[in-house]
Amino acid sequence: MQQHNDPILKVSNLKKHFPIKSSIPFKKSTQFVKAVDGVSFDLYKGETLGIVGESGCGKSTVARLINQLISPTEGVVEFKGTDLASLNTKDIRSARKSIQMVFQNPYASLDPRKTIEYLVAEPLVIHGIGDEASRKKRVIELLETVGLSAYHAKRHPHEFSGGQRQRINIARALALNPDIVVCDEPVSALDVSVQAQVINLLKDLQKEFGLTYIFISHDLNVVNYMCDRIAVMYLGKIVEIGTYKEIYENPQHPYTQALLSAIPKENPFDAKERIILSGDVPSPVNPPSGCAFHKRCRFAMEKCATMQPTLDTVTATHQVSCHLFEAIQQEVPTP
Amino acid sequence: MTERLLDVENLTVEFKSGGSTMKAVNGVNLQLNKKETLGIVGESGSGKSVTATALMRLIPSPPGKITNGKIHFNGRDLLAISEKDMRNVRGNDMSMIFQDPITSLNPVLTVGNQIIEVIQAHETISKKDAAAKAVEMLKMVGIPEPEKRLKMYPHEFSGGMRQRVMIAIALACNPKLLIADEPTTALDVTVQAQILDLMKKLQQEHDTAIIMITHDLGVVWELCDKVNVMYAGRTVESTTTRQLYEKPLHPYTWGLLESQITMGTQEQQRLPAIPGSPPDLTMPHSGCHFSSRCPLATDICRSKAPDLVEVQDNHFVACHLQSKEQIVARKEGIFNATAQ
Structure with missing residues (x-):
C-alpha cells in the first residue's frame, strides 16, 4: 500500500x-x-x-x-x-x-464457438496491437503466465474446467498490460480447491x-x-x-x-x-x-x-x- | 437417539449419455439415526446431489438408473416398493429442499396454493383447514404477515423468503427426514445465517433428521453431527464432524480443509491448493480416483481402488495408506509444495 x-x-x-x-x-x-x-x-x-x-x-x-x-x-x-x-x-x-475486467461466471464469459487463441488475442486485435505472428506469440506467453500450456491454444472453451476457464479470462484481461484489473x-x-488455485494465481500476477x-x-x-x-x-x-x-x-x-x-x-x-x-x-x-x-x-x-x-x-x-x-x-x- | 432411520448400502447410480456410461455414484453407504x-x-x-435425488428415487430415467444398492428407510426398502407407495413416502416421510428456490417454486401459482397442494396431497383435509395450516407453517418459518403472504406469488418474495417457503412446504407433513441440497448456496451470508438458524430450531422442535448437502465446510461445522466426504462418486471419508476436523485421514479431506479460507488465514501465506481438477467419470479408471491429484499416491493407488474401511470407531476411510502412516505422513502443507 x-x-x-x-x-x-x-x-x-x-x-x-x-x-x-x-x-x-x-x-x-x-x-x-x-x-x-x-x-x-x-x-x-x-x-x-x-x-x-x-x-x-x-x-x-x-x-x-x-x-x-x-x-x-x-x-x-x-x-x-x-x-x-x-x-x-x-x-x-x-x-x-x-482497466480490464474478470467476470464471475467463467462459463458465460467465453464464446463457445471460438478457440482459446482467438479469445485471448481478441483484445489485441480490437486495439490493433501487433501483427498476427506477434499476437500468436503473445497468446502463448499469456497462457503460460496463467498456468496453461501452448497446446491449449487451439482448443474450445467446453474442453476446459471452470478453474481453467477462469485462468483464460485472466489471461484475456492481462493481454493489454492493464494497470487495474x-x-x-x-x-x-x-x-474450494480450485478457488485456492485461482486466488494464488491472482496474487502471483499482482506481484509480477x-x-x-x-x-x-x-x-x-x-x-x-x-x-x-x-x-x-x-x-x-x-x-x-x-x-x-x-x-x-x-x-x-x-x-x-x-x-x-x-x-x-x-x-x-x-x-x-x-x-x-x-x-x-x-x-x-x-x-x-x-x-x-x-x-x-x-x-x-x-x-x-x-x-x-x-x-x-x-x-x-x-x-x-x-x-x-x-x-x-x-x-x-x-x- | 440411536434408532436407525436410514441405511443405504452400496448405492450405485449410472447415467448413459451418447455411447458412454458414467458412474455418478459408485457404491455409497450412508447411515443416519433419528434426529x-x-x-x-x-x-x-462428486455425486452428492445425485445421491440425494436417488434417495428420493427422483433420478430422471432415462438417462439415469439406480443399478445397484439398497435404501432402507424407516424399516422399508425404498427400491423395492411401487411408485405409488414411493409417492406416499415423498413429502410424508422424507422431503427435499433445493439450492435455487426460484426454480423450485411454480411462478404462476400463489405461495399459499403450493403449500395447500402439498398438505391436501397427503392428508384428507378441507381446503380451509389446509389454508389455516399453511398460515401456521409460514408463521413457523418466520415469514411476517403470513395471511397476506399466502396470496402472493413467488416473484414477490426475496431469495431468503423463498427458501423459507420451500422449508415450509418440505415440513408441511412433518417428515422424518429432510434432505437439503445446498439450501444456502444461492443466498447472502446474512440470510444464510438466518436460514441455518431456522433449520436448527425446526429440527429440535420436530425431531427431524437432516441430510445436508453442501460444498461449504463452514455449513457442516454449523449444523452437522456426522460427515460423508465424497469424491468422484465415492465416499472417501466418513466420521463425526469433530473427528473430521481434528483427525482427518484422507488426503483429499486434508486438501479440502486446508484450502478453505478462514479469518485465520494469514494474508502473506500462500494458499494450499489441491493441484489439478476432478477426473472425468466417463473415462474408465482403475485405482483411486484421487490418485492423480494426491501428493502421496503410490503404484497401488493407481492400480487398485481402495475400499472404505473402519480404521477407528465410526471413522471410515477409503485410502491405501494405513491410518498410522497417514498421520505420520501428514505434514502441514503437503499441498503447498505442489500447489500451482
Missing part, C-alpha cells in the same frame, strides 16, 4: 440511478432504482481494494461504472487524473486498455506485474485474504471503508459487525456469538429515510430514521458512516 |  502517492483511480460521489420503465408508453419514468448512490473512494497503485456487500447493494454496478461500460448519473471517475466521462468514445476505448466475483462459481485490483466479492473470508483495504457497501452506499485489519478487528458499523458475525464457523468447536439480522435488504427503489440500514439495525436511534449519516473518520485510513459513531465521538472526545 | 444431521461434502460432480 502506498497511501502517500497520488491515487491511480479516484471515484467521487458516483451515482447510478436506473429508471424503471413506466407501463404507459412514452410516459417519462418517475421511479428509479438507486443502484449506486454516492460512492467515493481512492485507489492506489499496487493495492487490492475489496468491495463487499449483499446481493443488490451495487457492487457490480460500481465495477461497470469504473470501466465506463455504463455512464454514471452523477459523479466522476478519474483515472490518472483524467475524468473518464469527459473522453469521447475513441479515447474511452484506449483508457479501457488500462476489476475482478467481479472471480472465484464465486468455483469449487504490479497490478492494482478491485476485488468484488460476497465471500468475506476471501476478501479478507486478498485485500489490503475493504469497502463495505449497503444499498448503494459505502457504509464503512478501511484496511482489512481495521474492518475485521475493529468494525464500527453495525452492518459490518452483523456481516462478519454471519460468516460460518471455522471449526466445529467454534462457539461463535451471532448477530442475526432480521428481514431483508430493503428495495433500492424506495430506500428507507435517513440511514438506509436503520430498520434492521440493533442500535437504531430516533435520529437514524430522519438524518442520513455521513462518512466520519475513525483513523486516517478508516471511515464509517453511522450516527452511533458520531454519538460516541461526542461523548468521549478524542485526545 | 441426526448428516453432511455430505464434495466438489461439483
